[in-house]
Amino acid sequence: MRRVAVIDYGLCNLDSIARALEECGGVPTVTAEPGPLKTATHIILPGVGAFSTAMHNLRQAGFEEVLQEQVVHRQIPFLGICLGMQMLAAKGYEGRETPGLGWIGGEVRRLKPTRVNERIPHVGWNEVHQQTAGPLFQGIPSGKDFYFVHSYHLCYGQEAHILATTPYCGGFISAVGRDLIFGVQFHPEKSQRLGFQVLRNFLSL
Amino acid sequence: MIKVRIIPTLLFKDYGLVKGIAFDSWRRVGSAMQAVKVYNLREVDELVFLDITATLQGRPPDLETVDELADECFMPLTVGGGVKTVQDVQRLLRVGADKVAVNTAAVERPEFIREIAEKFGSQCVVVSIDSQRLAGGAYEVFTHAGTRATGLDPVALARKVAELGAGEILLTSIDRDGTMDGYDVELIRRVSEVMSIPVIASGGAGNYEHMAQALRDGKATDLAAASIFHFTQQTPLEAKTYLAAQGFHMRFS
Numbered sequence: 001m002r003r004v005a006v007i008d009y010g011l012c013n014l015d016s017i018a019r020a021l022e023e024c025g026g027v028p029t030v031t032a033e034p035g036p037l038k039t040a041t042h043i044i045l046p047g048v049g050a051f052s053t054a055m056h057n058l059r060q061a062g063f064e065e066v067l068q069e070q071v072v073h074r075q076i077p078f079l080g081i082c083l084g085m086q087m088l089a090a091k092g093y094e095g096r097e098t099p100g101l102g103w104i105g106g107e108v109r110r111l112k113p114t115r116v117n118e119r120i121p122h123v124g125w126n127e128v129h130q131q132t133a134g135p136l137f138q139g140i141p142s143g144k145d146f147y148f149v150h151s152y153h154l155c156y157g158q159e160a161h162i163l164a165t166t167p168y169c170g171g172f173i174s175a176v177g178r179d180l181i182f183g184v185q186f187h188p189e190k191s192q193r194l195g196f197q198v199l200r201n202f203l204s205l
Numbered sequence: 206m207i208k209v210r211i212i213p214t215l216l217f218k219d220y221g222l223v224k225g226i227a228f229d230s231w232r233r234v235g236s237a238m239q240a241v242k243v244y245n246l247r248e249v250d251e252l253v254f255l256d257i258t259a260t261l262q263g264r265p266p267d268l269e270t271v272d273e274l275a276d277e278c279f280m281p282l283t284v285g286g287g288v289k290t291v292q293d294v295q296r297l298l299r300v301g302a303d304k305v306a307v308n309t310a311a312v313e314r315p316e317f318i319r320e321i322a323e324k325f326g327s328q329c330v331v332v333s334i335d336s337q338r339l340a341g342g343a344y345e346v347f348t349h350a351g352t353r354a355t356g357l358d359p360v361a362l363a364r365k366v367a368e369l370g371a372g373e374i375l376l377t378s379i380d381r382d383g384t385m386d387g388y389d390v391e392l393i394r395r396v397s398e399v400m401s402i403p404v405i406a407s408g409g410a411g412n413y414e415h416m417a418q419a420l421r422d423g424k425a426t427d428l429a430a431a432s433i434f435h436f437t438q439q440t441p442l443e444a445k446t447y448l449a450a451q452g453f454h455m456r457f458s
Contacts, residue, residue, distance in 0.1 A: 013299070049326045119402055147280075168207055
């Protein structure tokens with residue numbers, strides 16, 4: 001059984017993620033306490049809102065040490081969605097400068113338009129171009145559209161952990177992966193058939 | 206390249222979906238759940254669900270109905286109607302809304318937009334502006350489901366709420382609503398050309414060429430429509446095919 005812990009730090013639409021996971025064959029538990037992470041087979045960190053508030057809430061609720069233990073030491077598959085992916089960075093600048101989980105590295109900065117018709121927030125469907133083959137995008141052609149809604153993005157110098165990029169504001173990183181730690185800037189739970197394929201691929205790890 | 210969204214709008218009034226003309230003469234168009242299921246199957250880009258009687262009746266959003274619909278809705282969902290407090294927003298997000306639309310409260314207490322943006326992020330707050338064309342060619346914003354004049358200019362209001370942290374503008378022409386005579390391109394252009402956030406055109410779409418006009422001449426980033434999908438054989442998918450042939454970037458699932 002796929003017991004998926006969905007971390008709740010009080011800011012976002014968790015019902016959709018839980019429903020999507022059920023549709024994909026998982027058994028989700030939305031939790032505001034770190035306890036259920038200890039028995040989960042998969043962990044999802046969703047998120048909307050500001051980086052600094054989210055990291056603060058996550059730390060206040062005692063998630064950071066348990067995540068470190070389960071994800072980094074015990075290698076439980078982990079997926080960060082939207083702000084949850086950005087929190088894998090070393091630090092973020094939304095709100096005030098705040099350290100992130102640091103598992104992928106890099107920094108989170110505001111998107112800067114490079115063309116006149118690029119508006120912020122980046123909201124809507126845009127292409128996800130796969131840079132590295134891997135389990136997360138198994139069975140999904142490169143360049144397909146996924147749903148995004150965000151104003152900040154992960155900036156990262158090394159190519160090693162970049163799984164996909166998206167052509168907006170000069171191109172930004174839309175998926176990262178390192179061992180069994182994954183992050184996607186788009187919302188798989190709102191991206192219909194292909195989004196569900198990403199969730200199924202994650203649950204099959 | 207980001208794609209132009211085609212967004213069906215569902216108007217909810219006393220237990221059912223309705224569609225009117227110029228915010229009046231409401232006709233029943235079936236159950237909301239049925240509509241959500243059809244749009245889900247068709248993989249539309251996004252849905253907007255507006256409870257048009259909440260503010261008039263002085264009640265908060267109907268969380269139970271939103272919860273039921275959101276459970277079947279595997280696409281982005283914006284919910285509006287009676288959103289007045291940060292608690293309303295938190296509750297709507299909790300039952301499955303991705304974004305909230307604020308209309309009357311954005312005029313009555315603009316600071317509310319900042320409060321939502323600070324707590325949940327700008328991407329969560331859509332300001333819905335209903336506007337009517339005046340005799341001299343100027344425009345005026347109306348609140349309370351189009352029943353109350355405000356004396357405000359829609360461009361000024363859009364600028365103000367964008368500064369306060371609104372993530373998108375849903376711009377509806379009251380005069381064109383339900384007429385299927387075409388979007389109010391002039392209104393859309395005035396607002397969209399001064400905005401750096403997305404502007405969704407709404408009110409008046411009767412055919413695919415109207416949609417092209419709102420994008421080409423109105424500079425809208427996205428399109429909302431209701432009557433064209435409720436009362437004609439035209440579909441979001443055909444609209445995309447037409448617009449793609451005109452050179453617009455559309456998503457095909």
